[in-house]
Amino acid sequence: MTRRSTTHDSAATATAEESDAPATRGRARKYTQVLGVIYQAAVEVFSADGLAGASTQAIADKAGLSKAQLHYYIESKEALYRQVLQDIINDWIGVFGFSDEAFGPRKVLTDLIQRKMLFSFDHPLRSRIFAAEMMRGAPVIKEMMGTSKQRTNQAVAVIQNWIQRGLMDPVDPMLFLFHLWAVTQFYADHAAQVAYFRDMPASDEKDRRYLTEQVTEFLLKGAGVRA
Template sequence: MPTTTPAIDDLDSAEAPATRGRARKYTQVLGTINQAAIEVFASDGLAGASTQAIADKAGLSKAQLHYYIGSKEALYRQVLQDILNDWIVVFGFSDEAFGPRKVLSDLIQRKMVFSFEHPLRSRIFTAEMMRGAPVLNTLMGTSKQRTDQAAAVIQNWMNQGLMDRSDPMLLLFHIWAVTQFYADHAIQAAYFRNVAQDSGEKDRRYLIEQVTAFLLKGAGVK
């Protein structure tokens, strides 16, 4: 009997599921490595972290890890870039026309929720800043641009009399500092408040409400 050569479309359709499966597995492993790196960098810092520790945390051999990453430093840089990308969304301002009460309230809530849900990422960022931001200094161009835009929006609200006059950039710093506290000092905050460190959604809502009221009052939002 004559043999039939499969059509190219048939070959493509047969290979596609296998290709998609490999791509999905590759993405899953990268996600596991990223999470392992976050945990190791948060506890040991860049200097104290090792690729062996990251591999162990990810359930891989060191050789397997290096199939996916070039170096510890490259992985650290990628983790910082991912954090910055997340924070660009977190710190993004809503439509200026909504006014300072809504926009700043939304900003405070997003930042605190991020701190509650991703405390290790926040601590990596803070630790990098504490050592002079040698890596972040090369990555923060977009973040600086967005922050300048936010400060300009706040200045415009002040000019309209919608909030008290102050230095808009410093106001942003104050918001960052207060909200960041609940990521960097979660254990301390829980201890002095006599609550469990992960005290649940109700307590989180209470903290967001208290911090929001405090910061809006301090900013003189009308």
């Protein structure tokens, strides 16, 4: 009798778990979707108003939620801002990563410039958040940049090696990277200006390729990169 009862209970539990599984997955999927909506709303609000000017009410409104609903999903405005910055840093570590230095400066730097231009075109709001944070003295992001600084120092060493091998002019490697970041960042921060003066929609793929080619050649020539 006891054995039969245990078997029956186990079967009932398994059946209940199986019936709950789709509902559980559905709730998890909805939770993830709402977090994505909140994240995008935060990016839009932070890029327009900065951390100080942003409010949880503005983020909630942008996400189509009440303020109470928003706080069910996030700890605070500051925590959400930190998450956005950390995600940007993580993405930029990939964007600014050097491929095998044996390919030489023309190949490696061309790939780098193209990735950065693409990030500026596709993620202008996130680029602006990063730039605004830096203009404030990097009070929040500074402690997150250890890996980024390490990667930058590695890139400097690679560029210095290319210079010593006569593959490019004797430029200051760190300043060259600053110039590369500044020029490519312009196309994120001033996308509206570029579109206005060029009478071209910012989303025009052919024009994006042209701009990327022009920026690439400008930077490589400036550094005296050999063909």
